[in-house]
Each structure stands twice: as C-alpha cells, then as structure tokens.
Amino acid sequence: MNYVEFFKQLSKDDIPIAGGKGANLGELTNAGIPVPPGFVITAGTYQKFITETGIVDQINDMLATLDINNTPELQKVAEDIKQLIVTTDIPDDIQTAIIESYNKLCMDVEKDDVVVAIRSSATAEDLPDASFAGQQDTYLNISGIDDVLTNVRMCWASLFEARAIFYRAENDFDHSKVLIAVVVQQMVNSEKAGVMFTVDPSTGEEEMLIEGAWGLGEGVVSGTVTPDTCRYDKANDEVKSYRINTKKTMFTKDPETGATVQIEVPDDLKDKRVLTDSDLEQLTQLGRKIQKHYGAPMDTEWGIENDKVYMLQARPITTLDNIDVAKNAESLDDDEERVIITRGLGASPGLVSGTVKIIRELDELDKILDGDILVTTMTTPDMVPAMKRANGIVTDEGGVTCHAAIISRELGIPCVAGTGEATTVLEENSKITIDGKKGLVYEGEFGGDKDDVEADETQINVGAAPIVTVTDVKVNVSMAEAAKKAYATGADGVGLLRTEHMMLATGIVPYKFIDEGREDELVQVLVDNILKVVDVFYPKTVWYRTLDAPTDEFKTLEGGENEPDEANPMLGWRGIKRELDQPDILKAEFKAIKKLHEKGYTNIGIMIPLSQSPAELVKAKELCAEVGFIPHKDVDFGMMVEIPAAAILIDEYIAEGIDFVSLGTNDLTQYTLAVDRNNEFVAKHYREEHPAVMALIERTIKHCAAAGVTCSICGQAGSVPHIVEKLVKFGITSVSSNTDAVEEVRKTVARAEKKIMLDAARKQL
Ligand code: PEP
Ligand code: MG
Numbered sequence: 042m043n044y045v046e047f048f049k050q051l052s053k054d055d056i057p058i059a060g061g062k063g064a065n066l067g068e069l070t071n072a073g074i075p076v077p078p079g080f081v082i083t084a085g086t087y088q089k090f091i092t093e094t095g096i097v098d099q100i101n102d103m104l105a106t107l108d109i110n111n112t113p114e115l116q117k118v119a120e121d122i123k124q125l126i127v128t129t130d131i132p133d134d135i136q137t138a139i140i141e142s143y144n145k146l147c148m149d150v151e152k153d154d155v156v157v158a159i160r161s162s163a164t165a166e167d168l169p170d171a172s173f174a175g176q177q178d179t180y181l182n183i184s185g186i187d188d189v190l191t192n193v194r195m196c197w198a199s200l201f202e203a204r205a206i207f208y209r210a211e212n213d214f215d216h217s218k219v220l221i222a223v224v225v226q227q228m229v230n231s232e233k234a235g236v237m238f239t240v241d242p243s244t245g246e247e248e249m250l251i252e253g254a255w256g257l258g259e260g261v262v263s264g265t266v267t268p269d270t271c272r273y274d275k276a277n278d279e280v281k282s283y284r285i286n287t288k289k290t291m292f293t294k295d296p297e298t299g300a301t302v303q304i305e306v307p308d309d310l311k312d313k314r315v316l317t318d319s320d321l322e323q324l325t326q327l328g329r330k331i332q333k334h335y336g337a338p339m340d341t342e343w344g345i346e347n348d349k350v351y352m353l354q355a356r357p358i359t360t361l362d363n364i365d366v367a368k369n370a371e372s373l374d375d376d377e378e379r380v381i382i383t384r385g386l387g388a389s390p391g392l393v394s395g396t397v398k399i400i401r402e403l404d405e406l407d408k409i410l411d412g413d414i415l416v417t418t419m420t421t422p423d424m425v426p427a428m429k430r431a432n433g434i435v436t437d438e439g440g441v442t443c444h445a446a447i448i449s450r451e452l453g454i455p456c457v458a459g460t461g462e463a464t465t466v467l468e469e470n471s472k473i474t475i476d477g478k479k480g481l482v483y484e485g486e487f488g489g490d491k492d493d494v495e496a497d498e499t500q501i502n503v504g505a506a507p508i509v510t511v512t513d514v515k516v517n518v519s520m521a522e523a524a525k526k527a528y529a530t531g532a533d534g535v536g537l538l539r540t541e542h543m544m545l546a547t548g549i550v551p552y553k554f555i556d557e558g559r560e561d562e563l564v565q566v567l568v569d570n571i572l573k574v575v576d577v578f579y580p581k582t583v584w585y586r587t588l589d590a591p592t593d594e595f596k597t598l599e600g601g602e603n604e605p606d607e608a609n610p611m612l613g614w615r616g617i618k619r620e621l622d623q624p625d626i627l628k629a630e631f632k633a634i635k636k637l638h639e640k641g642y643t644n645i646g647i648m649i650p651l652s653q654s655p656a657e658l659v660k661a662k663e664l665c666a667e668v669g670f671i672p673h674k675d676v677d678f679g680m681m682v683e684i685p686a687a688a689i690l691i692d693e694y695i696a697e698g699i700d701f702v703s704l705g706t707n708d709l710t711q712y713t714l715a716v717d718r719n720n721e722f723v724a725k726h727y728r729e730e731h732p733a734v735m736a737l738i739e740r741t742i743k744h745c746a747a748a749g750v751t752c753s754i755c756g757q758a759g760s761v762p763h764i765v766e767k768l769v770k771f772g773i774t775s776v777s778s779n780t781d782a783v784e785e786v787r788k789t790v791a792r793a794e795k796k797i798m799l800d801a802a803r804k805q806l
Pocket of ligand 1: 539589707709755756
C-alpha cells in the first residue's frame with residue numbers, strides 16, 4: 042500500500058483509496074482539466090495510523106454507547122476523539138512519506154515551501170449517493186512541512202466532528218467503514234470562485250447553474266456569502282439569467298500573515314457583477330467537458346486566478362434521483378393572492394408550511410420541533426440534526442449550492458436560501474409557507490408537510506385556503522378550560538392570558554398563601570392552570586398578564602376581609618402598583634412561568650398591567666431577575682398600555698426595554714375619558730373610538746413600529762371590526778380578540794391589509 046498518491050496516479054474509481062475528492066481530482070487531472078497539482082494521503086494511511094497507534098479501539102468504544110440525539114453527549118464524544126487523534130504521534134514511516142511528497146510537490150512547481158490547501162476527502166462504499174457536504178474540514182494557505190503535518194492530523198480528526206458522526210449515523214454509514222484521505226494541493230489564490238452544477242440541481246433540467254463570489258470559494262461553499270447566480274441554457278448556448286447579489290464578505294489570504302481571513306468586500310465590488318463573459322465561457326466549456334467525461338451531471342467547485350479557471354473539485358450531483366415532478370410542479374402560480382414576506386433563491390423544491398423558529402445560536406437548536414420552519418442567518422452543517430426535524434428551511438445568506446442547501450435537498454426538505462432578511466422579517470412562532478422552488482416565503486399556512494406535500498393538494502388550492510393575514514390574529518383567554526375552544530378558532534396565539542380567574546379560583550386571596558408559607562402551593566396552582574393553556578397552544582405564543590384584580594374582587598375570598606374599602610376600585614390598588622407593594626405574589630407568578638419554561642414551554646411571555654411609569658417596569662424586571670429568570674434573555678417581557686401616561690411615555694418604556702406592548706383599551710378608554718368602565722350611569726360616554734383614545738392608540742402603535750417593538754391590542758376594541766381596520770392601517774402587529782370574534786376579525790384584517798396594498802399600488806399608477 043502506498044501512503045501517498047499523486048493526482049496523476051488516481052482515477053474516479055479510487056474513492057476507497059483517495060476519498061471522493063481526491064479520486065475526482067485525479068480523474069480531472071488525467072482528463073486534461075486544469076487542476077492545481079497535488080497529492081493524496083490515502084485512506085489506508087489513516088487506517089494504519091489509527092491501528093498502529095492503537096487508538097482505533099478507544100474510538101470504537103466511545104462510539105459504541107453514544108446516543109447521537111443527546112447533543113451534549115455527542116459533542117463531548119466528538120471532542121474527545123478529535124483530541125485523541127491530534128495528540129497521537131504519526132508513525133515514522135508515514136511521516137517520512139508525507140515529507141517526501143511535499144518536497145516533491147515543491148520541486149514540481151519550483152517553489153520552496155509551496156503554499157497548499159489541505160482538504161479531507163471522505164470515503165464510503167456508496168459515497169456518490171451522499172455528498173458528505175461540509176462534513177469534513179479544509180485548511181487553506183498552509184506552508185512548510187510542520188504545518189502540513191499538523192493540518193493533516195486535523196483533517197483526520199475532522200472525521201469525528203459531531204455533525205459528521207451524526208450525519209453518518211443518520212444515513213446508516215458504518216463509522217468504521219468511513220475512512221478519510223487527505224488532499225494536499227497547491228493553493229489557488231482565487232480572485233473569484235464558486236460552484237457550478239452542470240444541470241439544474243433542483244429540477245435536473247439541462248441548465249447549468251453557476252454561482253460566483255469574490256475571493257476564495259469557501260464563502261460560496263459554506264454559504265457565508267450570497268453569490269451571484271447565473272443560469273446557463275445549454276441548448277441555446279446562452280446566459281438565461283444572471284442575478285447580481287450583494288456580496289458582503291469574502292475569504293482571502295492576508296498579505297502579511299499568509300493566513301486565510303474573512304474580510305468585508307470593498308464597497309465598489311459588493312454589487313459588482315462577478316463573472317465576465319469570458320469567465321462564463323471558460324466555465325461552461327469546462328462544465329460540458331466534465332459532464333461529458335463522466336457521462337453524468339456534476340457538481341463542481343472552481344476558482345479563477347489571473348483570469349484562468351481551475352477546477353478544485355467535482356462530484357456527481359447527489360440529489361437528482363430524489364427529484365419528484367409533483368413537488369416541482371406544486372409551486373403556486375398566483376403569488377398575488379398571497380402575502381409574500383420575503384424572497385430568496387429556490388434551493389430545494391417543495392411547498393411546505395410550519396412555525397417559524399429562528400436559530401441565532403447553535404444551542405437553540407432544540408427548539409426546532411417536527412414540522413417547524415428553521416430560519417437562520419446561514420445554515421451550517423452543525424444544524425443537520427435540527428434540519429432533519431424541520432419541515433422547511435429559510436436562510437438570510439448562502440446560495441442554492443451551499444453545502445447545507447445540498448444537504449437539505451438530500452434530506453428532501455424544501456429550502457429557500459439567501460433571502461437577506463429572513464431572521465429579521467420573520468416573526469418567531471408565526472406561521473409561514475415556503476416555496477422552495479421559486480424561493481418565496483409567504484405569510485400563513487397553506488402548504489403541506491415535507492413528507493406528503495402532493496398528498497394534500499387542497500392545501501394549495503387558493504379557493505379553499507384559510508385566510509392569510511400578515512397581522513397576527515390572536516385570542517384572549519381567561520380560563521384554562523376555555524383554551525381548547527379558543528385554539529379551535531385558529532388564532533395565532535394568546536394575546537392576553539388573564540390570571541385573575543385562575544388565581545382567584547382557589548377561593549383564597551393570593552397573599553394568604555405567602556403569609557402562611559405556602560408559596561409553593563400558589564406557584565403550583567398557577568403552573569397547573571397556565572399549563573392547560575400553553576399546552577394547547579404550543580408552540581404559539583401565549584402572553585401571560587400578571588395579576589390585575591381590583592380590591593372588590595378580593596373581598597369575598599378567604600383572607601379578603603382586610604381588603605381596603607375603596608370608593609372607586611378602578612382607580613385604586615390594582616395592577617402593577619399593587620404587585621410592587623406585594624412583590625411576593627408577583628415573584629410567585631414569575632416562578633410559575635419559569636417552571637413552565639423549564640418544562641419546555643418557552644412560548645410564554647410575561648406582560649405587566651396598568652403601568653403608569655417606566656420605573657415600575659424596571660422594578661418588575663428586577664423582581665423577575667431575582668427569581669433567576671432574566672427578562673429579555675430567558676423570557677419575553679412586555680407591558681400593557683392602559684393608562685394615558687404609558688401611551689405618552691411609550692418611548693421611555695421602549696428605551697427601558699420591552700419586547701412587546703399590548704393596548705388595553707378597556708382601561709385606556711376609562712382613564713382617558715374619566716368614565717368608569719363598571720359604572721352604568723356613564724356607560725353611554727364610554728367610547729373607544731373617541732378621537733383622544735384613538736390618538737393615544739395610534740401614537741403607541743406608530744412609536745412601537747418605529748422602534749421595531751411588537752405592538753398588539755387585547756382590549757375589547759380589538760374585537761370591533763371597524764376599529765380593527767384602523768389599527769391595521771396604523772401598523773399594529775397583532776390583534777387579540779375574544780374567542781367569538783376571531784373569525785370576523787381575521788376577515789377584517791385581511792380586507793384591511795389588501796386595501797392598503799391596493800391603495801399603494803394605485804398610487805403608483
Ligand atoms: C384592558 O384594560 O383593555 C384589558 C384587556 O385588561 P382588563 O380588561 O383585564 O382590565
Ligand atoms: Mg386592563
């Protein structure tokens with residue numbers, strides 16, 4: 042067995058020796074395709090390394106008992122194995138072979154310490170059916186034998202990245218059969234680079250898809266940059282479309298240190314077209330030649346240095362067998378009937394719906410449940426376990442050919458890539474539908490499931506579709522028993538969960554629990570009741586409003602004897618002002634929500650009632666933090682706007698930090714107009730549409746919108762269609778209505794939204 046083979050010695054049949062990447066570089070070299078010179082440290086060399094040093098048994102032991110779905114355990118085992126590999130000495134004979142080959146490469150290209158790229162090249166019996174995209178590492182701009190040896194070991198170790206272990210297990214590859222070869226190849230310092238599919242990888246059509254960006258190819262391959270996209274019609278030999286995207290970052294060699302760095306693309310290049318006609322001519326000719334040579338559609342990587350195209354990798358397109366004509370055909374033809382939230386590139390076809398889950402950090406992956414839509418800046422291979430659970434994937438960045446998009450196609454999960462904005466414009470827990478062929482993201486659910494998209498044709502029949510609104514239509518809930526009925530309205534969440542009924546149903550005033558050292562019981566009552574609501578609505582958001590009962594409602598309860606006799610309880614000791622006087626009740630509420638979050642019900646937000654000054658918000662948040670539950674970090678923390686003071690000071694509240702606002706127009710109306718909402722003598726003067734009330738509402742909505750703060754309404758005005766129409770015009774984010782009003786309100790909202798769009802369109806005529 043040779044420890045090392047130069048490209049000339051290899052062909053595409055040498056995957057077991059040189060891995061997919063190495064074997065294909067050999068094949069391309071021998072076919073006369075321009076490939077930078079290099080050699081492969083064979084898979085057998087790696088095998089000899091692990092057996093001769095004895096570490097193979099340790100690795101197998103660690104993998105034998107591993108539960109790949111236990112993420113912390115998976116990560117720990119991965120780290121341990123990698124550490125073992127990079128700290129184990131390479132046997133002398135192997136080391137000598139690598140040193141000699143590197144020296145020969147230096148001589149061949151007539152350079153001392155030639156700068157190389159070191160890439161892992163995985164082997165598996167049926168490798169062509171699984172691209173292993175992004176599953177192993179690449180090290181660029183390596184020079185000198187010591188660094189070469191270090192990086193070779195790192196490549197070996199990369200076979201045991203957590204995501205690689207997971208991917209193999211999921212695709213039933215036997216870990217011990219997947220060996221790794223290492224490609225050591227002269228570095229091309231690409232001024233521009235990218236990928237080329239010799240047919241459309243989404244549809245299999247005879248149309249080349251070329252993506253290119255500035256600098257090294259890593260940006261395109263990893264999905265860090267949204268590349269220019271060119272579709273090339275092979276039959277007519279012409280560019281069918283060329284889309285210039287904004288390229289924000291690029292990978293390049295730092296002239297001082299020689300290391301690969303990610304830098305911002307200079308302003309004059311960001312929106313500049315990457316591929317010239319001559320580049321495209323060279324690329325498409327090579328594409329044809331490569332496809333002809335292999336007799337199969339290929340997925341390639343290329344780089345251009347000094348106007349010369351080099352091919353850096355080629356492999357068969359792995360997704361074409363999965364292409365399902367029905368899936369491709371199911372894109373909507375009548376976009377105008379739907380509200381499109383954002384657009385990107387169709388990266389993996391299929392029309393599916395689900396709940397938006399935005400992943401900003403990898404440790405959030407657990408929140409992706411079966412059927413959710415995974416939304417993230419850029420999908421990375423680490424996300425594969427969560428991607429598998431998702432019904433669809435939407436990214437801000439990346440092109441249709443980034444490695445994660447390749448995996449989503451392999452997994453058969455529709456994907457829209459490179460929207461530029463999904464993580465900011467899509468709302469967590471909102472319902473969306475994605476068209477992975479056209480690259481569109483719609484408001485609402487009218488698509489299918491990734492497993493049976495075509496089975497559910499009626500879902501994509503526009504006539505039969507549910508009403509889709511951009512503005513969420515939620516429902517108010519006050520009793521746990523009412524949750525199911527409220528849910529059945531199809532509401533987008535609970536915009537107000539009143540706690541008074543749940544707490545007072547104990548028959549005991551809440552502070553009696555505290556006074557008697559029975560706080561746990563109070564917390565448990567809350568947990569039990571709230572659970573019934575959040576469980577039904579999960580994962581839709583539920584905003585829990587902290588206690589706001591006027592003193593008269595406490596009087597009849599056990600322990601309520603000492604409640605003060607207030608002349609006007611509506612103006613009395615209630616809402617957040619009372620809770621700050623009796624902080625233990627508020628803390629018990631926070632503890633209950635915390636417990637539910639810990640059980641996985643992270644869909645509950647907290648909302649404080651009846652605030653008149655930002656200082657109350659500050660104090661409430663401090664109390665929440667005191668129970669170990671950090672507002673904004675652990676839980677969304679919002680407030681009701683029910684007092685004119687709060688509407689007037691809304692900017693100060695926003696500055697203090699609020700995740701959302703809900704207009705409590707029942708109280709706002711009584712306090713603005715000096716009309717007791719419980720007093721029948723003045724009932725005829727109680728008017729939510731009073732211009733002063735509407736002015737405060739408008740102000741609150743607009744100031745929130747300007748600050749990007751979610752603004753809703755949960756007062757009765759939110760169940761009154763003609764008021765709701767105005768709120769939509771003001772820019773309200775959601776409307777929370779009574780159960781019976783949800784359907785009507787949704788229609789009103791949809792009509793109002795359409796009218797706004799129609800008016801805007803007419804203005805442009
Ligand atoms: C409101 O004031 O509008 C509100 C929703 O709260 P409540 O009716 O519970 O006072
Ligand atoms: Mg109120």
